[in-house]
Amino acid sequence: MKKRTPRVPAVYNGNELVYVAPSAIHGLGLFARRPLPRETLIGTYLGRPTRRNGKHVLWVWDESAERWEGLDGTNEMRFLNHSDAPNAEFDGFDLYSLRKIDKDEEITFDYQWGP
Numbered sequence: 001m002k003k004r005t006p007r008v009p010a011v012y013n014g015n016e017l018v019y020v021a022p023s024a025i026h027g028l029g030l031f032a033r034r035p036l037p038r039e040t041l042i043g044t045y046l047g048r049p050t051r052r053n054g055k056h057v058l059w060v061w062d063e064s065a066e067r068w069e070g071l072d073g074t075n076e077m078r079f080l081n082h083s084d085a086p087n088a089e090f091d092g093f094d095l096y097s098l099r100k101i102d103k104d105e106e107i108t109f110d111y112q113w114g115p
Helices: none
Strands: 018-022 028-032 041-044 047-050 057-062 067-073 088-091 094-097 106-109
Touching: 028 106, 047 057, 088 106, 094 106
Parallel strands: none
Antiparallel strands: 018 028, 041 094, 047 067, 057 067, 088 094
16 A cells, blocks of 8 residues: 655644644654744644543643643644654743754654653
C-alpha cells in the first residue's frame, strides 16, 4: 500500500507566526512562518474542555483549582510534536519560544511523558 502524504490544513485562526506542514518527526507539525525571537508568544492552545485523554489533548495543571485541565485542540497548536530538546514551552495554554526559532523550523515542546 502506498503511504499517503498528509494533507496540509489551512491556517487556523489567522496566526501569522506559524503554519502547518508535513513533519519529519511525525505526521503534520507546526512551523515558524518567520524567525521568532526568544520568549515570543507563539500562540494559545485553543480547544474544547475535556476530562478524557486523546490524540490532540493538552493537559495543564491549574494551581488555583488544584487539578489538571484538558483541552482537545481545535487550532493549529494541536499539530505540535514532541522533542527531548524542545524550542518552545507552554505557560498555561500559551506557547512561548525558549530560544530563537528560525524561519521554517519545526516548533516542538516536551510532552513530559516520564522522568
